[in-house]
Amino acid sequence: MPERSDRYSVVGGGVGGLVVARRLAAAGARVTVFEASDHLGGTVARHEVAGLGLDAAAESFAVRGGTVAALLGELGLQDDIVAPAPGPAWLQPVAGDAVPLPATALLGIPADPLADDVVRVVGHEAAARAVELDARPVGALPDTLGALVRERLGDGVLDRLVAPVVHGVHSQHPDELPVTRAHPGLADAVRAAGSLSGAVVRLRAAAPPGAAVAGIRGGVHRVVPALADDLGRLGGEVRLTARVDDPSRLEGTVIIAAPGIAAPAAPGRRIDLVTLVVEQDELDAAPRGTGLLVAAGAPVGARALTHATAKWAWLREAAAGRHVVRLSYDQTPGDPVAAAVADAETLLGVRLPVVVGAAHVWWMRPAAASTPSGDVVVVGETVAGSGLAGIVAHAERTAADLLAR
Ligand SMILES: Cc1cc2nc3c(=O)[nH]c(=O)nc-3n(C[C@H](O)[C@H](O)[C@H](O)COP(=O)(O)OP(=O)(O)OC[C@H]3O[C@@H](n4cnc5c(N)ncnc54)[C@H](O)[C@@H]3O)c2cc1C
CATH class of the missing domain: 1.10.3110.10 (protoporphyrinogen ix oxidase, domain 3)
Structure with missing residues (x-):
C-alpha cells in the first residue's frame, strides 16, 4: 500500500476537481477522481446545436490574475485563448428600448x-x-x-x-x-x-486595459479533455459513473470537489439556457453588441441574452452566416424554445422567422457552502465562488498546500 500522504481521492470531476488532481499527480502523488456522471467537466460542457459545437454553460473566464491563462499554457492551449469582441454590453430597461x-x-x-x-x-x-x-x-x-x-x-x-x-x-x-x-x-x-x-x-x-474575460477558440469546454488527458499522462486515474456518498470510505486524503457533500448545502438555484441558431442577416450588424442584460420587470422572461456569434470571432466563422444567440432564465418557461424566440426578437429588435436549431439545457447552481468542519479539504464553486478564475486559483493553492504538508 502506498503511504497515506501519497494517495488522494478527489470526489467530483468538474474543473475544480480536475485541476487539483492534475497538480497533485504532477508532483508524483497517486490520485483517483471519482465522478458521478458518465463524463468529466461538470458545468463546463459541450453540446451541439444545428451541427455547431458550443459551450453548454461556461463560455468565458475572467483574465484577472492570469491563473486560467497559465493553466491553459501548461495544457498547450495558449494559442487558442481569444478575446471577445470589444464594446459594452447592453441593458434592457424596464421600459423602452435597450441601451448600451x-x-x-x-x-x-x-x-x-x-x-x-x-x-x-x-x-x-x-x-x-x-x-x-x-x-x-x-x-x-x-x-x-x-x-x-x-x-x-x-x-x-x-x-x-x-x-x-x-x-x-x-x-x-x-x-x-x-x-x-x-x-x-x-x-x-x-x-x-x-x-x-x-x-x-x-x-x-x-485594472489592466483590455477585456476582463477571454474565451478559448472552439469553446471553453476544450479545457476539460485537455485536463483529463494531462491527468492520465501524469498517472492519475478517473472513475466515471462513480458517485461517492460516503467519502470516509475512500483511500488517502479526500478532496471534495462536488457540491453538497462537505457541508449540507442550501438548496441551489436552477438556471435554464436556451440556445438558438438562426438565419437573420440583420444580426450581422450586432444590433445589441455582444448581448444584453435584462432589468427585473422588463417585458421578457429572459434575464440575459448573449449574441455568441457577435461575441466570438471563431464562432462567427464556424457558423458560416448563421447566428447563435443564447438566453438564460431564472424561471423555466413553459415552452422554452418558443419563449426564447419571442424574447430574442424583443431584445434584439429583429424578427427571427428562420430558426435552424435550438437546445434547452438547465443547470443547478450550488449555494455557497458553510465552511466545512474539521479536516475536510474542499475545492470548487461552493468554496471558491462561481467562475473558473477563482476556482482554478483556489484549486491550485489547495494542491500546493496539500503537497507542502
Ligand atoms: C449556465 C452557466 C454559465 C456559466 N458561465 C460561466 C462563465 O462564462 N465563466 C465562468 O468562469 N464561469 C461560468 N459559470 C460557472 C462555472 O461554470 C462554475 O463555477 C464551475 O464550472 C464549477 O466547477 P466545479 O468544479 O466547482 O463544479 P462542477 O462543475 O459542478 O463539478 C462538480 C462535479 O462533481 C460531480 N459530482 C456531484 N456529486 C458527486 C458525488 N456525490 N460523487 C462524485 N461526483 C459528484 C458532478 O457530476 C460534477 O461533474 C457558469 C455556470 C453556469 C451554470
Missing part, C-alpha cells in the same frame, strides 16, 4: 452618476439622488453589495443598473452577494476614496 451599459462602471456601479449614459438608464432624479447620498461620509460598510449600493447611491441605481449587471455576472441579486465576493478590493477602495463612485474610479484605473 454605461462605459465607466464596475458591476454596473457608475464612476459618475451624472454621466449621460448613466442618466439615460436610471433617470435624472435617481442620478441626482445618487450624488447626494454618495457625498455623505463613509461609516461602517454593509455586508452585501445590494445594501452598500442602496446606502450610497440609492434604490434607482441599484434596481435599474447594478442589479441586472450583477445578476448577469453572478446569477444573484446584489442583496445576496457579499461585498467581498462581488469584488475583493471594493470595501477598501470605498474607505480610501470616501465614496462608492470614487472607489469605482480607483478600481477601474488600477
Whole structure:
C-alpha cells in the first residue's frame, strides 16, 4: 500500500476537481477522481446545436490574475485563448428600448452618476439622488453589495443598473452577494476614496486595459479533455459513473470537489439556457453588441441574452452566416424554445422567422457552502465562488498546500 500522504481521492470531476488532481499527480502523488456522471467537466460542457459545437454553460473566464491563462499554457492551449469582441454590453430597461451599459462602471456601479449614459438608464432624479447620498461620509460598510449600493447611491441605481449587471455576472441579486465576493478590493477602495463612485474610479484605473474575460477558440469546454488527458499522462486515474456518498470510505486524503457533500448545502438555484441558431442577416450588424442584460420587470422572461456569434470571432466563422444567440432564465418557461424566440426578437429588435436549431439545457447552481468542519479539504464553486478564475486559483493553492504538508 502506498503511504497515506501519497494517495488522494478527489470526489467530483468538474474543473475544480480536475485541476487539483492534475497538480497533485504532477508532483508524483497517486490520485483517483471519482465522478458521478458518465463524463468529466461538470458545468463546463459541450453540446451541439444545428451541427455547431458550443459551450453548454461556461463560455468565458475572467483574465484577472492570469491563473486560467497559465493553466491553459501548461495544457498547450495558449494559442487558442481569444478575446471577445470589444464594446459594452447592453441593458434592457424596464421600459423602452435597450441601451448600451454605461462605459465607466464596475458591476454596473457608475464612476459618475451624472454621466449621460448613466442618466439615460436610471433617470435624472435617481442620478441626482445618487450624488447626494454618495457625498455623505463613509461609516461602517454593509455586508452585501445590494445594501452598500442602496446606502450610497440609492434604490434607482441599484434596481435599474447594478442589479441586472450583477445578476448577469453572478446569477444573484446584489442583496445576496457579499461585498467581498462581488469584488475583493471594493470595501477598501470605498474607505480610501470616501465614496462608492470614487472607489469605482480607483478600481477601474488600477485594472489592466483590455477585456476582463477571454474565451478559448472552439469553446471553453476544450479545457476539460485537455485536463483529463494531462491527468492520465501524469498517472492519475478517473472513475466515471462513480458517485461517492460516503467519502470516509475512500483511500488517502479526500478532496471534495462536488457540491453538497462537505457541508449540507442550501438548496441551489436552477438556471435554464436556451440556445438558438438562426438565419437573420440583420444580426450581422450586432444590433445589441455582444448581448444584453435584462432589468427585473422588463417585458421578457429572459434575464440575459448573449449574441455568441457577435461575441466570438471563431464562432462567427464556424457558423458560416448563421447566428447563435443564447438566453438564460431564472424561471423555466413553459415552452422554452418558443419563449426564447419571442424574447430574442424583443431584445434584439429583429424578427427571427428562420430558426435552424435550438437546445434547452438547465443547470443547478450550488449555494455557497458553510465552511466545512474539521479536516475536510474542499475545492470548487461552493468554496471558491462561481467562475473558473477563482476556482482554478483556489484549486491550485489547495494542491500546493496539500503537497507542502
Ligand atoms: C449556465 C452557466 C454559465 C456559466 N458561465 C460561466 C462563465 O462564462 N465563466 C465562468 O468562469 N464561469 C461560468 N459559470 C460557472 C462555472 O461554470 C462554475 O463555477 C464551475 O464550472 C464549477 O466547477 P466545479 O468544479 O466547482 O463544479 P462542477 O462543475 O459542478 O463539478 C462538480 C462535479 O462533481 C460531480 N459530482 C456531484 N456529486 C458527486 C458525488 N456525490 N460523487 C462524485 N461526483 C459528484 C458532478 O457530476 C460534477 O461533474 C457558469 C455556470 C453556469 C451554470
